[in-house]
Amino acid sequence: MRIFVTTSNHPSKNSTSNIIIKNFIKNLKENNSVYCIWFLYNQKKNNMSENSDETIIDIHDYNDAIEVLKKTKPDCILANNNQYATIDHAFSLAAKFLKIPLIYNKIVDFTDTDEKEVSENKFKRIMKKIIVKNPETNQHILPFILYKNKFLFKTKNKMNINLYSNIKTQIEHIMFNFIGDPKKRFTNLADLNLINNEIWLKKFKEYGIDEKKMVITGNPYWDKYFEIFKKINLSKNQVMHNPIKILILTTPLFEHGFWSKKQRDTIIRKLIGILIKEKDFLFAFKIHPTSEHLKTYEEFTEKNSKKIKIYQKESLWDIADNYDIVISYGFSMIHTEIAIAGYRMVFCNFDQKFRLMPLVDLAIDSGFVKICNNLEELPMQIHDLVNKQIKFNEKFDNEIKKFLYKFDGNSGKRVSEAIQLLLKNYEQK
Numbered sequence: 001m002r003i004f005v006t007t008s009n010h011p012s013k014n015s016t017s018n019i020i021i022k023n024f025i026k027n028l029k030e031n032n033s034v035y036c037i038w039f040l041y042n043q044k045k046n047n048m049s050e051n052s053d054e055t056i057i058d059i060h061d062y063n064d065a066i067e068v069l070k071k072t073k074p075d076c077i078l079a080n081n082n083q084y085a086t087i088d089h090a091f092s093l094a095a096k097f098l099k100i101p102l103i104y105n106k107i108v109d110f111t112d113t114d115e116k117e118v119s120e121n122k123f124k125r126i127m128k129k130i131i132v133k134n135p136e137t138n139q140h141i142l143p144f145i146l147y148k149n150k151f152l153f154k155t156k157n158k159m160n161i162n163l164y165s166n167i168k169t170q171i172e173h174i175m176f177n178f179i180g181d182p183k184k185r186f187t188n189l190a191d192l193n194l195i196n197n198e199i200w201l202k203k204f205k206e207y208g209i210d211e212k213k214m215v216i217t218g219n220p221y222w223d224k225y226f227e228i229f230k231k232i233n234l235s236k237n238q239v240m241h242n243p244i245k246i247l248i249l250t251t252p253l254f255e256h257g258f259w260s261k262k263q264r265d266t267i268i269r270k271l272i273g274i275l276i277k278e279k280d281f282l283f284a285f286k287i288h289p290t291s292e293h294l295k296t297y298e299e300f301t302e303k304n305s306k307k308i309k310i311y312q313k314e315s316l317w318d319i320a321d322n323y324d325i326v327i328s329y330g331f332s333m334i335h336t337e338i339a340i341a342g343y344r345m346v347f348c349n350f351d352q353k354f355r356l357m358p359l360v361d362l363a364i365d366s367g368f369v370k371i372c373n374n375l376e377e378l379p380m381q382i383h384d385l386v387n388k389q390i391k392f393n394e395k396f397d398n399e400i401k402k403f404l405y406k407f408d409g410n411s412g413k414r415v416s417e418a419i420q421l422l423l424k425n426y427e428q429k
Helices: 018-027 065-072 084-098 112-118 122-133 140-159 163-180 196-207 220-231 263-277 294-301 316-322 334-341 359-365 374-385 397-405 411-428
Strands: 002-007 035-042 054-060 074-078 102-105 190-193 214-215 244-249 283-287 326-330 344-348 371-372
Touching: 002 065, 002 084, 002 196, 018 220, 018 411, 035 065, 035 334, 054 065, 065 140, 074 196, 074 411, 084 102, 084 140, 084 244, 102 411, 112 371, 190 196, 196 214, 196 397, 220 334, 220 371, 220 411, 244 263, 244 316, 244 374, 263 294, 263 374, 316 334, 316 374, 326 334, 334 359, 344 374, 359 371, 359 397, 371 374
Parallel strands: 002 035, 002 074, 035 054, 074 102, 102 190, 190 214, 244 283, 244 326, 326 344, 344 371
Antiparallel strands: none
């Protein structure tokens, strides 16, 4: 079985999408010979690599999706259901044109009701992303955005879509990023839609996706956490030792266009300044594994008298036992992980109200997550939180089922069964 995957993060990086795809592949390999073709699209050009299990190819070496698929000859294609995500849509169209089974998976567990909050100030956020240089390449992102749109245009051109229609949809595609309704991004193109939970099943029905093409599997992202949370030894008792060990869990708000560089720098420096004054605090940073840059945080910490450790490649749950409490902000699936695990967290708003990820509101009700609206009060809130015993809200089990479907470690297995059934039925047509 040859599986084709689109990704903006190198497969060696543990991005959310890569974790999910690797889970698919691991489960498929239990009953099949599987070869994965990773199509990497990001601003930095990567060299092609190949081994007995996978091939990694780069967008900069190709002109259009038809060319790529004819060369790689996959048995199925995995992509994101978003007609305004340039590369995913290019391969979705190419898959239908070449009659290759197309599979959509949904990465996030929250719904469009939540995403509407994220869409506020969309124009401002996109302009920041366009204007600011990528720290990794030291180049502006705009040329690469145009490159991706050119890739989509050439794909549609090869499908004999007429010039007027091609130009019209390209303009609509660009305008959607500024003024588009998020609900209109979904299409009914896929042969199989892998659905995380019943919330999304209901939403996709409303958006016109054929129910016969949908299978609820749960989100394979959570499979490993089912095992991790069974084994992890997080104390639910009061923290009695000194110093209090604090982990600052950052989120890439600047890198994703939500903050300006000045905003991020000012807030991180202020946070360090407040924590470093407390003699009974020992703190470290855990930065995003793919989107943030180690050098940036080394510059924040190098002028301080105390040595401040910075983690990046490490998983939070490999180091969680070493820390009593987390400070975080923004929005990330890792906040839901913290809520499920029962890990103490102070969630900082920094003069703006961030959307809460699933289950975090119940963690707040349970008392082991606190909201901080004033950084000057942060030390007091940390002391208050470590002196509390952790207890879960009685609604937790029902809410976990609502968002995670079956938190049993078998979502990837259900995905594998759905994909195998699709390909079997495809062969019989």
